Amino acid sequence: MKTLGRFELQRELGRGAQAVVWLAHDPRLDRDVALKVMAPGAGQATVDQWLQEGRAVSRLSHPGIVQVFEADVIEGKPVLVFELVNGGTLLPLLRQAPLPARRAVDLMVGVLDALVAAHAAGVVHRDLKPSNILLDPQGRPRVTDFGIAARVTDAKAAAIVGTPSYISPEAGRGEPPHPRMDVFAVAIMLAELLSGRRVNHDADPMRCLHRVLNEDLTLPDMPVGEVDDELRRIVQRGMIRDPEARWPSAAAMRDALLEWLQGPEVETAPSSESRAAALEFLMRRMRAKADFPGFSSSIARIQRVTQNDKESVSGLSNEILKDVALTNKLLRLVNTAQFRHAGGGTISTISRAVALIGFAGVRNLALSLVLLERMQDRGHAEQLKTEFLRGLMAGSLAREFCAGARDGEEMILGALFQNLGRLLCAFYFPEEAQQVRRLVRDGVGTRAAVTETTASTRVLGISFEELGLGVAKQWGLPEPLTAVMRRPVGEVPAKAVESQAERQRWLCRAANDTADLLLNTPPDQLEAPLARLAEAHARILKLPVRAVQAACDEARKRLASLAEAMEIRVERRSMAKRLMPTADAPAFETSTLVLGIDDAAMELATSVLPPEAPPPLLADDPAERRAKAAQHLAAGIQEITDAMVESQDVGAVLRMILETIYRALGLRRVVLALKDMRTQTLVGRFGVGEGIDQAVPQLRVPLRSPAQGLPDLFATVCLKGVDTLISDASQPNIAQRLPTWYARAPLQAGCFLLLPLMHKNAPVGLIYADQADPGAIHLSERELSLLRTLRNQAVMAFRQNAG
CATH class of the missing domain: 3.30.450.40 (GAF domain)
Structure with a gap:
């Protein structure tokens, strides 16, 4: 077998004028890679520039960009080591075009999303074309081969580079690199995918270059009905010869296409295809926020450890310790009166917290804190605080309604996560969340009354529940939990529910209905509607009305304890104040914290003075x-x-x-x-x-x-x-x-x-x-x-x- 350095060359994947690409195996890391070897004869300046550009691309981190692992000279040959993407390029799809409009647009949105990351790092591709767009086994686009990439700030990079059929007019004139050059190439590819015809193709590449420099390119004929005027306008603007009149950035064109994918508001139930497009649109908007990738990875890591029985305590502790803020918050929480006394003293390590409170309990606390930590926003902090506390109240009530049952811990997350879509919308799309609340509020008591599900579907294109489930799937939450997240609809069953999974769903719905009632009803008007709700859910809860009222009182106390430990301050005039104990209620310091404590610890909990938070571990002095x-x-x-x-x-x-x-x-x-x-x-x-x-x-x-x-x-x-x-x-x-x-x-x-x-x-x-x-x-x-x-x-x- 041929080798190059430590790499075992298995077969040739492709060959061009500048380089040969090999499928190779890296025995050091035991993985297959794509090895791009520069053809012999290049001058030292060309080699240095090639490797420098490869190293610049290696610093890009985005799921839509094929990663560069190494850029080096091996056995005298300049080499770039790429992540191996098992799949073809965009070329076969281009030959099958025209594609369905949504599929074509979705592909180019993925390419533009990757370019947004590259352009933010100052890197312009300059040679985008179908053969440089790989498709992974799931059909997602991956941009590769930044071989002639250049930095926006590099005026020396001005030269005529690129493939004539996709080169922009300014690149054809040899102007310095600019992100609009890549936007032009994306627009050409999208037009070809939508029409099934080449936009600027000629056997003589010089004629292609002359055409792009001197003529306005026009859109080919496209299928009637599939491509509307708005989509044609978006594509045509990307192909404009004058760069100043073109889309100003990859992000601008991506957002325009996403809005087209979302489509106009309709009253009829959206199709599964349109719901999927709406979910992808919302997910992309969330990924564009700086905190969402970190948010997702934190929950996914904690959940992944939860599913692994091997050294679960050690794994969970280590995942939490990676986040200093989460660690300190969690230790503060477990050192409240209830937990500290159960442990016989101050709890200063996560390992000890897991041993005393239980694996599931610390997992629940950690996931709840991750939600809270990420959802800090001054612009609409009060509404976020209310939504978060309402979700925690639902979790507290679910735990109470279980009356010590074995599945009580899972019900905490089930009831909390039934609100995940609503909570995410309040954080990432505050204007849309306000629209949903207005639609529901304005319709109360009228013939035009709408449910929250209907209102959120009108505004977002999908319901809150579908948004929450879509994100939960990305996080890798287990199927039993996502099943509970599906809130049952219709009348409460008149007979007892035999299926445990179905009973869990109804129990979490009862907890959320009760939390909504507590939040939206003045305390002096609560007694009668709470009694009616308890009676309606009697077959599910298996509790008398007085027990439901007592559960609400206990959940209020526990929520107040939790809010204090989390340092959540509730203003006197806030709606969330209704979720807290009333003035004549017993002091909450004697209660047991709702999330994550096991029955033995609950029995040991007594009233002690709240401890100080664990000391900060870093100081300037x-x-x-x-x-x-x-x-x-x-x-x-x-x-x-x-x-x-x-x-x-x-x-x-x-x-x-x-x-x-x-x-x-x-x-x-x-x-x-x-x-x-x-x-x-x-x-x-x-x-x-x-x-x-x-x-x-x-x-x-x-x-x-x-x-x-x-x-x-x-x-x-x-x-x-x-x-x-x-x-x-x-x-x-x-x-x-x-x-x-x-x-x-x-x-x-x-x-x-x-x-x-x-x-x-x-x-x-x-x-x-x-x-x-x-x-x-x-x-x-x-x-x-x-x-x-x-x-x-x-x-x-x-x-x-x-x-």
């Missing part, structure tokens, strides 16, 4: 930072001591130790290695922090002395049992003693700390902690003493386990 770090280390030691008395779970104790070190010192990562008796090697087992999944298996410290030379630094430290801080790993006397496995990413660091675990004067484990930059770890005598105590607690946990 070094002395203050060290004091805070020492404080957190000391709190962790006490908590770990309590856990060792209560539990024989050595794994849980070790996770608490790593997390305490990680958070107190603000480290990049902390890894625990344990001794493999068969190979006499310390092997990474688990850890917390950045890139931990790749770093843990990389940490391997052989304890046998080498046949020749001295043991490496790690082995020496472990065999001697000496606590060691390496402030600068790049120093020659240190670097030459580092093992080869340590020199590879992601484990390689600028400075690191080694705390060997010794038993009977022999190493049984190692705590490794690092920071990316040299000199980034500073330890006072107090901090070092506390770290040694934590290390000794780890050894003690081993001894307890062995005994």
Whole structure:
């Protein structure tokens, strides 16, 4: 098999005047890639520019752009290493054109979305054409081959470059790169997909160039009915010869096409195709917001860990720890009166919170907090706050209505997420949310009354429920939860519901109907309608009217406790005030928090003074930072001591130790290695922090002395049992003693700390902690003493386990 450097060349994928593209295998990372090798004979300036442009593209991160992994010279040949996309290009579709208008527009919206990201980074493609648009197995477009890309600010890049059939007039004149050049090419491709005919094609490329420079290109004939005047106007504007009259940006053309996809408001029920288009339109608008990708990834990661039984506590803790704000909020929440007393003291680690409150409970709290953390917006903060608290109230009520049933935890999220679409609309589309509320409000008591489902469908093109389910699918929420999110319609069943899944849906609807009633009814007028609602849902709730009223009172108290812990301030005149306890209600400090606490913890909950929030782990003043770090280390030691008395779970104790070190010192990562008796090697087992999944298996410290030379630094430290801080790993006397496995990413660091675990004067484990930059770890005598105590607690946990 032919090779190029470490790459195994399998077969040729394509060949052009400038380069050859190979399907290759990268054995180092065990993945297939597309290897683009520049043809021989290019001058050094051309090679340098080619590689520089490749590196610029490698910094682009967008699902619609084929990623560049590397740009380098290998065995004397300039090479770009691309992500491999299994699928064809746009060319076969062009040959099948005309495509259905919506399909063609959707494809080009995806291309424009990718260009928005590239243009925002200052990169212009300059050679967009069907062969440079790949289609993945799902049919989604991926832009590739930025081979002649250039930066908008690079005036030296002015030259006549591009493919004549798709080149813009200004590019044909050799003007400096500009995003409108790419817009022109997209408009040409869209016109060809819609018509099935080439717009500017000739066997002589010079005639193509002459035509684009001197003539206004016109749209070919398109299928009547499929392509309306508005779509023709959008495409024609993208093809205008004068760049100033063209769409000013890829984003502007994309948004115009998205609006066309959404279509005019109609009174009839939208088709499945139009609902899908509306959902995609809304999803794209949300993705355009800076926080939505992060929002989605946070929930998807937490949910993914939830579905994995292997080391679920460790995985969940590590996912939460990646978000400092979420970690601190969650620890503040679990240190309220109810949880702290259940734990016997302050809870300072996520691992301890999971052990005390339960896996499902912490998962629910984390997902709720992610929703809250992302939904902060000054422009419509009050409405968002009301919507969020209304959803939490529904979750509280669902938990109460379950009366301690096993599925109570799932019902919390089910009732909360039945409102997901409404909540997302309030955050991302406040004007549309206001329109929906106005339609519902104006129709109350009249013949023109409309439901929220009808109103949201009119305004958005899909209902709130469909929006919520579409996003939930992207997040990877499990099917049982998404099934509960489908709110049942019609009259409440007159008979008891036998199916558990169906009963859960109706129970969550009852919780949401009750939350709506509490929010929209003045307290002095609530008694009669609440009684009617309880009677209507009696077969579902299996509770008498008085029990439903008591559940509302308890849910109010718990919501107030939750709002206080989350630092949600409810103004006196806010509608959300109706969800809180009334003036004559009992103080809420004695109640148990609704989200995530198990029955045993609820029984233990009593009234204590609310604790202070866990101390911030970072401070500008070094002395203050060290004091805070020492404080957190000391709190962790006490908590770990309590856990060792209560539990024989050595794994849980070790996770608490790593997390305490990680958070107190603000480290990049902390890894625990344990001794493999068969190979006499310390092997990474688990850890917390950045890139931990790749770093843990990389940490391997052989304890046998080498046949020749001295043991490496790690082995020496472990065999001697000496606590060691390496402030600068790049120093020659240190670097030459580092093992080869340590020199590879992601484990390689600028400075690191080694705390060997010794038993009977022999190493049984190692705590490794690092920071990316040299000199980034500073330890006072107090901090070092506390770290040694934590290390000794780890050894003690081993001894307890062995005994």
